[in-house]
Amino acid sequence: MTELRRALPRMGAIDVWYFDSKTLSAPDVEKLSRTLGPEERASIDRFRDEALRRRHAVARVMVLSVLGEYLGAPTSAIAFDRSRYGKPFVIAPEAAPTIRFNVSHSDAMTIIAVANGLEVGIDIERIRRDIPVDTIAPSAFTPKELSALSRVSPDDRFPAFFACWTRKEALLKAQGTGLSRSPKEVEVGLGREGESLQTGGWILTALDVASDYAAAVALEGAEIAVDLVPWDPPSSPEA
Ligand SMILES: CC(C)(COP(=O)(O)OP(=O)(O)OC[C@H]1O[C@@H](n2cnc3c(N)ncnc32)[C@H](O)[C@@H]1OP(=O)(O)O)[C@@H](O)C(=O)NCCC(=O)NCCS
Numbered sequence: 001m002t003e004l005r006r007a008l009p010r011m012g013a014i015d016v017w018y019f020d021s022k023t024l025s026a027p028d029v030e031k032l033s034r035t036l037g038p039e040e041r042a043s044i045d046r047f048r049d050e051a052l053r054r055r056h057a058v059a060r061v062m063v064l065s066v067l068g069e070y071l072g073a074p075t076s077a078i079a080f081d082r083s084r085y086g087k088p089f090v091i092a093p094e095a096a097p098t099i100r101f102n103v104s105h106s107d108a109m110t111i112i113a114v115a116n117g118l119e120v121g122i123d124i125e126r127i128r129r130d131i132p133v134d135t136i137a138p139s140a141f142t143p144k145e146l147s148a149l150s151r152v153s154p155d156d157r158f159p160a161f162f163a164c165w166t167r168k169e170a171l172l173k174a175q176g177t178g179l180s181r182s183p184k185e186v187e188v189g190l191g192r193e194g195e196s197l198q199t200g201g202w203i204l205t206a207l208d209v210a211s212d213y214a215a216a217v218a219l220e221g222a223e224i225a226v227d228l229v230p231w232d233p234p235s236s237p238e239a
Contacts, residue, residue, distance in 0.1 A: 006069040006072065008114050008115075009114065011117060012222075013116075013223075014114060014217060016110065016111055016113050016114075016209070016217060016228050017066050017112045017114070017229045017231045018109065018209045018228065019062055019109070020108050021058040021109075024054075025189055026054075028169045029058060031210045031219045032057060032058060032061045032233060034055070044057045050114040051108075054216065055107075058110060059235075060114070062112060062231055062233075065233075065234060066231065067090060067099065067101060067228075071090070077092060077093050085178050087173065087176045093143065098116050100115045100116070100118060101120065102120070102173055104123045105124065106124045106213065109213055111207070111215060118219045119174050119219070120218065120219050121171060121173030121174030121176075121218045122216070123166040125165060127159050128158070131161075133157060133158065140183040141184065144187060145164055148189065159169065163191050163206060164188060164190045166214045166215055167188040167197070167207070168185070168186055170216040171188060172186065174203070174204075174220065186199070196224055201220065204216055204217065204218035205217060
């Protein structure tokens with residue numbers, strides 16, 4: 001049995017790892033990418049856009065490195081499968097069958113939630129101010145959420161929109177459907193700083209990981225304690 005290196009969070013707690021890939025130079029990214037297996041590198045190379053390729057390469061290395069911390073396993077020993085709607089889960093090594101994780105990226109930020117035996121979902125979005133909120137919100141928000149959004153001051157409109165959106169997506173990712181289920185079917189509200197919400201066996205809360213980003217995490221159960229952990233890329237990655 002492989003020995004766990006970093007203890008998994010206790011039940012009702014999660015570790016949220018975060019990283020801004022803008023801090024890496026192009027050679028750093030290339031060096032990190034070389035730690036990935038040929039299949040993974042090929043899947044990253046399919047992105048034509050340089051920024052997307054960079055983001056996916058860093059995210060891939062980060063997922064393997066973070067999970068390796070708990071599993072006490074080399075990255076080459078970690079394998080995944082995906083659920084019906086595409087949610088990845090760990091199938092090897094078998095030492096820590098209770099590990100649950102979920103990933104989100106937006107722009108240069110990647111965040112990963114790790115939980116113990118409880119399903120978890122996470123979402124991050126850069127707060128863009130060039131999106132047609134008036135068109136998108138009615139197709140994704142409930143009447144109550146739309147009404148709350150209409151009462152928000154113009155300055156807070158975009159942050160409030162993304163706060164609600166990330167709460168919805170985190171919940172749908174925790175449940176495993178992602179956006180194959182309409183976000184309009186779940187009511188999560190706009191939320192307030194530090195405020196968590198319990199809904200149908202799930203609890204969700206906003207995360208403050210970086211300015212200009214909205215983020216939220218949802219966990220199975222009625223308790224959520226978040227430990228934010230900055231990720232350090234491996235300084236001398238495995239060849
Ligand atoms: C999950 C989903 C909401 C992600 O949207 P997004 O905002 O573009 O992306 P994020 O950065 O927040 O999250 C992406 C990560 O979520 C995870 N993910 C994918 N599907 C997921 C699901 N159904 N539930 C939870 N997490 C999922 C993956 O780790 C993915 O990262 P990867 O593409 O590098 O593997 C969206 O892709 C979706 O709704 N997918 C499911 C529906 C679908 O059509 N599935 C196809 C059948 S396989």
